[in-house]
Amino acid sequence: MADVRIDGVGKKYAGRAVLSDLSLTLNDGECFTLLGPSGCGKTVLMRLIAGFETPDCGVISIGGEPVADAASGQMLPPDKRGLGMVFQDYAVWPHMSVFDNVAYPLKLAGTDAVALRERTLRAVGLVGLSGLEARLPSQLSGGQQQRVALARALVSEPRLLLLDEPLNNLDANLREEMRFEIKALQQKLGITILYVTHDQEIALGISDRLAVMDENGVLRQIGAPEEVYERPVDDFVFRFLGIANFLPVRRDGDSLYIGGSMAAWVGPPPDKPGATLTAGFRPSDVLLARDEGGSDGLPGIIRRASFLGAQVDYLIDIAGTLVRAALPSHECLARNLLFVEGDRCRVELASVQWFEGNIVAGDRA
Amino acid sequence: MSTAKDSRFGTPEILFGLSVAVLVIVVAVPMLLIFFNAFWVDGHFNVADVVKVLRHPETYKALGNSLVLSVGVTITGTIVGTFFAWLVTRTDLPFKKSMKLLFLVPFMLPAFIGALAWKMLLSPRAGYINRFFMDVLGFDGPIFDIYTYAGIILVETMYLFPFVFIQVSGALERMDPTLEESARISGADLFTITRKITIPLVLPSILSGALLIMLYSMAHFGTVAVLGIETGIYNIPTLIYEKIHQSAGSFDSIRTATVLATVLVITAALILWLQNKVLSKGRYQIIAGKSFRPTELKLRGLRVPLFVFCLLYIGFTIVLPTATIFMVGGLKTYGLPFTAENLTLANYNHILFEWDLTRDAIWNSISLGLSSALVTMFAGVVISYVIVKMKVRGKGILEFLGMLPFSVPGSVIALGVILAWSGKFGVNLYNTVWIILLAYIARYMAFSLKANSAALEQVHDSLVEAARASGATMAQALRDIVIPLVRPGMIAAFFLIFLPALRELTVSVLLYGPTTRTIGVAIYTLNEDGETVYSAALAGIALVIIVLGEVLIKRLVTGKNNS
Numbered sequence: 001m002a003d004v005r006i007d008g009v010g011k012k013y014a015g016r017a018v019l020s021d022l023s024l025t026l027n028d029g030e031c032f033t034l035l036g037p038s039g040c041g042k043t044v045l046m047r048l049i050a051g052f053e054t055p056d057c058g059v060i061s062i063g064g065e066p067v068a069d070a071a072s073g074q075m076l077p078p079d080k081r082g083l084g085m086v087f088q089d090y091a092v093w094p095h096m097s098v099f100d101n102v103a104y105p106l107k108l109a110g111t112d113a114v115a116l117r118e119r120t121l122r123a124v125g126l127v128g129l130s131g132l133e134a135r136l137p138s139q140l141s142g143g144q145q146q147r148v149a150l151a152r153a154l155v156s157e158p159r160l161l162l163l164d165e166p167l168n169n170l171d172a173n174l175r176e177e178m179r180f181e182i183k184a185l186q187q188k189l190g191i192t193i194l195y196v197t198h199d200q201e202i203a204l205g206i207s208d209r210l211a212v213m214d215e216n217g218v219l220r221q222i223g224a225p226e227e228v229y230e231r232p233v234d235d236f237v238f239r240f241l242g243i244a245n246f247l248p249v250r251r252d253g254d255s256l257y258i259g260g261s262m263a264a265w266v267g268p269p270p271d272k273p274g275a276t277l278t279a280g281f282r283p284s285d286v287l288l289a290r291d292e293g294g295s296d297g298l299p300g301i302i303r304r305a306s307f308l309g310a311q312v313d314y315l316i317d318i319a320g321t322l323v324r325a326a327l328p329s330h331e332c333l334a335r336n337l338l339f340v341e342g343d344r345c346r347v348e349l350a351s352v353q354w355f356e357g358n359i360v361a362g363d364r365a
Numbered sequence: 366m367s368t369a370k371d372s373r374f375g376t377p378e379i380l381f382g383l384s385v386a387v388l389v390i391v392v393a394v395p396m397l398l399i400f401f402n403a404f405w406v407d408g409h410f411n412v413a414d415v416v417k418v419l420r421h422p423e424t425y426k427a428l429g430n431s432l433v434l435s436v437g438v439t440i441t442g443t444i445v446g447t448f449f450a451w452l453v454t455r456t457d458l459p460f461k462k463s464m465k466l467l468f469l470v471p472f473m474l475p476a477f478i479g480a481l482a483w484k485m486l487l488s489p490r491a492g493y494i495n496r497f498f499m500d501v502l503g504f505d506g507p508i509f510d511i512y513t514y515a516g517i518i519l520v521e522t523m524y525l526f527p528f529v530f531i532q533v534s535g536a537l538e539r540m541d542p543t544l545e546e547s548a549r550i551s552g553a554d555l556f557t558i559t560r561k562i563t564i565p566l567v568l569p570s571i572l573s574g575a576l577l578i579m580l581y582s583m584a585h586f587g588t589v590a591v592l593g594i595e596t597g598i599y600n601i602p603t604l605i606y607e608k609i610h611q612s613a614g615s616f617d618s619i620r621t622a623t624v625l626a627t628v629l630v631i632t633a634a635l636i637l638w639l640q641n642k643v644l645s646k647g648r649y650q651i652i653a654g655k656s657f658r659p660t661e662l663k664l665r666g667l668r669v670p671l672f673v674f675c676l677l678y679i680g681f682t683i684v685l686p687t688a689t690i691f692m693v694g695g696l697k698t699y700g701l702p703f704t705a706e707n708l709t710l711a712n713y714n715h716i717l718f719e720w721d722l723t724r725d726a727i728w729n730s731i732s733l734g735l736s737s738a739l740v741t742m743f744a745g746v747v748i749s750y751v752i753v754k755m756k757v758r759g760k761g762i763l764e765f766l767g768m769l770p771f772s773v774p775g776s777v778i779a780l781g782v783i784l785a786w787s788g789k790f791g792v793n794l795y796n797t798v799w800i801i802l803l804a805y806i807a808r809y810m811a812f813s814l815k816a817n818s819a820a821l822e823q824v825h826d827s828l829v830e831a832a833r834a835s836g837a838t839m840a841q842a843l844r845d846i847v848i849p850l851v852r853p854g855m856i857a858a859f860f861l862i863f864l865p866a867l868r869e870l871t872v873s874v875l876l877y878g879p880t881t882r883t884i885g886v887a888i889y890t891l892n893e894d895g896e897t898v899y900s901a902a903l904a905g906i907a908l909v910i911i912v913l914g915e916v917l918i919k920r921l922v923t924g925k926n927n928s
Contacts, residue, residue, distance in 0.1 A: 050830075051833075052833070079834070079836045079841075080836075085830075085831065091827035091830065091831035093828060093831070094850070095849045095850055104832070104835050105835035105836050108835060108836040108837050152831070152835065153834070156835070156836065162834075
């Protein structure tokens with residue numbers, strides 16, 4: 001069990017700064033996710049913590065003990081940091097059986113034979129692979145190999161577990177199942193977990209806290225999942241956490257209009273100053289109504305309607321801007337809201353994030 | 366990987382330095398000395414002298430011969446190789462699988478032993494076949510004289526055509542048959558398909574195999590030495606041999622040899638460059654990936670005649686010479702007819718148990734093969750590790766130095782080793798077994814690097830990092846993860862070196878001393894000295910050792926794959 005402190009860390013590759021002056025603290029026993037687009041430097045940060053890379057500047061400490069200090073050149077090798085790590089490609093040793101893979105950290109630690117066997121079998125059981133101890137990795141599915149990697153990382157009860165996109169190569173069902181399992185294990189064992197991913201769904205689902213990193217290795221926001229999701233500090237974070245709609249809004253005196261049109265803005269008032277604003281909202285924030293006399297809301301035209309089973313997906317033209325809406329199918333059926341292309345509708349927004357300036361809409365689905 | 370930041374010379378730097386040192390001493394110094402001796406006279410850079418050497422009739426004749434012979438062998442070998450490759454992959458020839466294996470047998474047999482057999486069969490006066498025609502059938506003269514360009518080309522073709530055969534049959538097997546089928550649907554007949562689709566698609570493989578034949582033939586010593594010297598046909602390697610051996614090391618002859626070696630190196634580099642160009646062409650990608658089931662051409666009426674033709678070819682090129690070697694090796698005196706009372710096992714007994722010269726030769730070859738294979742295997746795994754896995758500056762040099770001998774003919778390596786280790790720099794290894802060992806290490810390093818790099822590239826960095834994260838030191842990670850995973854590559858490297866070293870002639874013939882003959886040298890010199898029966902008997906024993914070795918590898922390799 002340990003907290004991790006990263007203090008003013010920078011790292012350059014071939015003259016290009018991947019991370020600069022980055023500071024971050026992971027609390028003891030929490031599951032912390034580093035969320036960012038691929039190539040943003042999140043894996044570099046994890047490798048710095050693991051000790052596979054040396055920082056150009058700054059200090060990294062685990063459990064209060066500095067493990068890398070660029071100023072003094074002090075550097076604890078990865079094998080002395082007391083970590084467990086699961087790699088993106090599992091890195092299960094192909095020449096060792098499941099048992100030998102999982103037992104290896106204990107063997108290195110000089111654990112006596114009885115305890116080694118007992119703890120290895122327990123770790124294998126923990127990830128649900130009991131009975132497969134004698135198998136070679138080539139005889140396992142991808143998901144099973146991933147569990148072996150997880151068991152291997154957990155067996156020595158490390159103070160810190162580093163997970164580098166470990167669920168990437170799994171199919172959707174297995175990914176979900178493993179996500180729950182990792183979370184359950186963490187709660188059971190009380191270890192600190194750093195989880196690196198570009199998948200916002202996993203990040204929101206698994207973390208106690210998460211940090212969103214942008215393409216330049218800058219941390220945009222750190223907080224609990226619901227906090228980051230509900231109150232994104234900027235449009236990057238907003239976009240990164242799900243499908244984002246943006247509507248340009250113009251303030252003229254006390255009146256609000258949509259974009260360059262004369263259509264009046266109807267909905268929650270802006271909490272930001274300025275003449276040019278952008279309203280951001282999720283497809284699920286959209287409430288629809290038939291365009292009949294007396295109905296409120298922004299006027300829209302349905303451009304595309306897709307029935308997807310549990311929900312209906314609409315593409316709506318609001319004064320020249322296309323936005324997406326997702327409505328529960330049962331609600332559409334009950335309230336006669338099954339539109340076809342070309343239908344007119346009224347749009348109300350349950351919740352809006354306001355951003356200053358005009359943000360070019362871009363879907364990050 | 367990770368070392369303390371302040372220690373500038375951690376493990377990577379030490380390993381890198383060691384690797385560079387080994388390759389510089391073993392490879393770079395000898396090679397540089399060749400160029401130095403060729404172009405540097407009395408302290409000056411001198412091209413005029415190089416031209417003078419090249420204008421000497423003896424030199425340009427040898428150059429011309431090398432060209433004529435290698436071009437001839439390349440043409441015939443490519444035709445033979447392509448034809449048989451097509452026959453065993455794209456037709457309904459009977460017993461195709463076994464035939465395919467049989468066509469690979471010539472690869473195992475050393476060409477100079479084949480040359481020896483053909484000399485016994487077709488030398489104009491004493492050859493058994495020629496004598497049969499003259500004495501029994503009453504011909505006026507020999508029906509074929511093997512001591513000619515045609516003879517040399519024929520013999521080399523028999524042993525070199527597998528280069529093309531392997532490449533082309535592989536390409537034909539991997540080629541997607543739908544490419545041909547779609548042409549067929551478009552209305553093309555089989556002849557048009559072959560001409561417009563099949564041949565253009567396999568052309569890169571044909572060319573690359575052809576260039577390999579050329580490279581090999583250009584640098585080939587044995588066949589020309591056995592069949593050409595009698596009538597004055599020299600190529601570059603045999604002329605280098607003459608210069609070094611018969612001039613007792615005078616400076617002029619060494620210079621001539623270095624100039625010849627330089628020409629050989631440049632030609633070889635050119636051929637390899639061409640081959641690279643051919644192989645890197647985009648169209649080659651069409652025949653990549655998994656094995657398809659190619660469409661077969663029905664041979665119909667030609668099926669049996671072509672099958673008989675293949676059997677005859679194999680009988681004539683493999684069985685006949687091999688049998689000749691063993692039979693002649695059993696004769697009481699060379700020239701006697703093969704009758705029961707003329708045959709004896711005494712020669713074999715003498716060679717194996719009584720005669721020091723041959724016993725030494727067998728012992729030398731085996732110990733040289735084992736030690737060069739072991740040294741090269743271990744050095745190769747370390748150097749490959751630095752090249753593939755470590756982040757150090759300048760490892761391109763390592764790759765270049767290590768792969769250099771791949772394009773350098775054996776006689777050139779031998780010459781370079783003589784220049785470097787004959788006392789010029791305070792170390793005189795000439796006439797000792799060590800100089801041969803050094804030359805073998807230089808020559809076979811590229812084999813080891815190829816096998817080991819291929820194995821190491823399979824070992825992803827994350828496997829080692831996972832071990833480090835599990836608490837393993839770098840040394841423990843190497844011991845527990847890397848070494849077990851590259852072991853198959855190391856074993857492959859060992860045999861890739863041990864077997865060729867066992868039958869090696871080109872290098873050792875330039876380096877041997879009174880007690881350091883190898884099997885190849887002993888066979889060759891015994892033959893030169895007119896001890897034909899002993900030469901044949903030793904060749905027979907060499908063939909047995911080689912075949913046993915090959916079988917052993919096949920066992921080991923397939924055994925590994927099954928487990």
